[in-house]
Every structure is written in structure tokens, then in C-alpha cells.
Amino acid sequence: MAPGPAHRPAPVDRIEWIAAERVGEAADVLAAALADDPGFRHLFPDPRRRGRELRALYRLTLADTLRHGHVLATVQGRAITGVVAVYPPAAYPLTTARWWRLLSPLARLALRTRTHAPGLIRFGDATSAGVPGDAWYVEALGVSPEHQRLGRGRLLMEQVVALVDAAGGLGYLETTKPENVAYYRTLGYEPVREPLPLAPQGPFVHAMARARAAAPCEAARERLVV
Template sequence: MSTGGTFLRPRRPEPPDTVGELDDRDRLQAAGVLAAALAPDPGYTYLFPVAARREHELRQVYRMTLADGLRHGRVLVTKLGDEVTGVLALYGPGTYPMTPGRWWRQAHRLARIAAHTREHSLGIIRFGELTSRGVPGDAWYVEAFGVRPDLQRAGRGSMLLRALFEHLDAQGARSYLETTNEENVGYYAQRGYTEAHPPVPVAPGGPLIHPMSRPAATTAGNDPVPGPVRPVA
């Protein structure tokens, strides 16, 4: 139907997935989901130019990210039975970037990443430095967000974001994220994010990092209706 000249799409049914906190036993599977989902992003195609290696390299990066996130942040997942279908990793205010002690705890994983990424390591370090510089100290930082490619555009990302917004709005907190995919800028804008400051290039001539911020909720109805976080079986 339409109202005021705007066509309203019927609300699609929710996927049958559950939403909850990541179990460490599913961490490797979740890292694989993020690697597959984010491998096409311009930032990663620039940093990991060898397509045949990119997803494997990213899997190593996200194994480390999720290990730290389980200790010092929150990792939300959608699951369909025993399969992880979507992942959203976030850090609370003041917990990102990682402290020297946390980096030291990840030393063995860093060595594994360096062995896999080889000549791409310096670019990854620069990317990390740019990200660390932009994250506000008072915001929840969405460090990684992705849905398994064969299950995208079916509502799983929205389920994860609603769970995120429920968490944020209960605390009156704002959030921050970055994307190198220009298509995602509109996606996040529809969900209450605005560009926080001008985009920054990953490297001279490289893709742009778009920083985006969502303010703390102040009135009901400004944000997507949050859904409950159901425990993952």
C-alpha cells in the first residue's frame, strides 16, 4: 500500500535464527562467517590484493579479533541450528584499541597472522592505526559485522542490529562504526547513523574509510524496534 506518495513494502518475516552471545566453541566458525562476508569490501580487497588468499588471511585476523572480543567486549551472533549465520562484534567505551597487555596475550595469534599475510602486514597495521585513532572513547565500537554471503538480505543483519540497539538504548549509549563499502553508508544511515567526520583514505589513492556514529536514543520511536536477545542453544 502507499501513504503520502511513498510505497511501503510489507514487513518480511523474520528468519528462523536465534540471536545471542557467541560461545567460544563457535569462535572459529564465526571468524569464517566474517571473513567470507567482508572479503569483498574495498578496504580488504586493497589490503589483501591476492583474491585466492584473502578469505583465509581474514579468517586468521578475525580469529584473533573474536578471541579478544569475547574477553573484553561482546560478540552477538545469529544461529540456524548449530550453524553461525551472522556476527556482530563490539567493544564498550574505553576498551578499544587493545592495550599492550592484550596485544601480548595475542602474540601467538599475531605471529600466525604475520605468517599468513606476509607482505600485506604493513598495510594491515596502517589500517589498524587509522581505525584506532578515530574511535571515540565514549562510544560502543562495532568492530566487525557480517552475515554469511549465501544468507544475506534475509533479515539476519537487521536482527543483529536490533539486538545491538536494544543493548545501547538501555544504557543511553551511542555507537560508532567504520566501513569502506560506500553502499553500506546508506544502509547504516537508514538505521540512525550519520557520518561522524570526513572519510579517510586507507592509503594515498586507496579506498575511503567512512566513520559513522549513532547517537544515544533520547525519545521512543527514533530507532528500529528492538527485538529480544534470545539465548543461542
């Protein structure tokens, strides 16, 4: 997803915590939002299968994030329009116990992704190795295609930044869209290393971090709307 401009969406959008029963809907939004992401086009090259594989991947990811982190959504009426999943410090990468808990759904995911599974595993290994253990990690951010570039992604990221600042913490994220680097800089994130190639000619994973505040910020807590 290419994040939109800095203005906020229409007032009918509100921010909510995602409940477990809405994981499927949230996964559908992320799959649609990220289907054209350079990283996922590389990892899931068959466009006929990509949406299905991404839905399966994000059902698994969001289920874990709900247990160990935070999943927020912009909502219009009853429809989820955007989703952000963020892990607090020490919650990512997954522990051995959490991997065991996910063993059965991981096996189903491997069957579904089949030929793409090795690349997905390499991508996960490469990115998880770079996540600082003391960082608030944005695992996923996406807005449904028909609602993109209207400020919903920024509205969600402002809540992430408020969480990070309220805790006096370090923020961390990755993107495979070069144009997103400038966008995330407007939220205080800066590149922390050379981009990591997923293949010799790209795409590249751009790792970015938001500096830790000197102390927990009371003003940031006031910016939290959920």
C-alpha cells in the first residue's frame, strides 16, 4: 500500500480494537491492500493465488498479534477499511512456544502456499533477525484499495506513534515500497541500515526506526483514541 497524504479521513471512520471474530475480515483487508506490494509480488508471483495466500498468511499473523500485541482498524459503519498490527517490545520474533502453538495452522499455510513457502520462510528469517527486541514493531499496515490515499493509514500510524511515545519506546517497521520511506519519515521513522535485497535486482526491504523518547510522554497518551 502506498500511504496517502497527511489529512484525516471523513468523520464516519472511527478507530477500534479488532476482536478475534473479525480477524478474517481484517485479513481480507490486508490481503487486498498489499496484493501489489513489491515484496509480496516477489514472494507470491502468481497473481491468481496471491490474494488467497495473503489472506491465509494474515489470518495466522493477526491471530498471534491479537494474543501478544495490538490490532487496530479504521471502521466505516460496520466495514473495516484499514488495519495496523503492532507488537510491543519483546513480543517479536515469536518464541518457540508460540511457534508450537501455530504448528497446525502453519502446516495448512505451507500446503496452501506450496511452491512459494521457501521464499516466504527466507523473508521471515531475514526480517525478523533485524527487529530490535526492545522495539514496538509494526508487523502490518494496509488500507482497502478503494479507501487508500485518504488519510486512514496515517490515522492508524498516528495511534502507533502515540503508543510508542506513551511508553517512551523505540519504533520499528519495514517496507518494500521505496516511496513509503519518505512517508514514514514524516512520522519520525528513519532508515537504520542498507536496504536488504530479496533478490539480486530487488525488491528491497527498507528497515526504519523511530527514536526512543527521553521519557514516557503523557501528551502521547492523550492522543490515544482507543
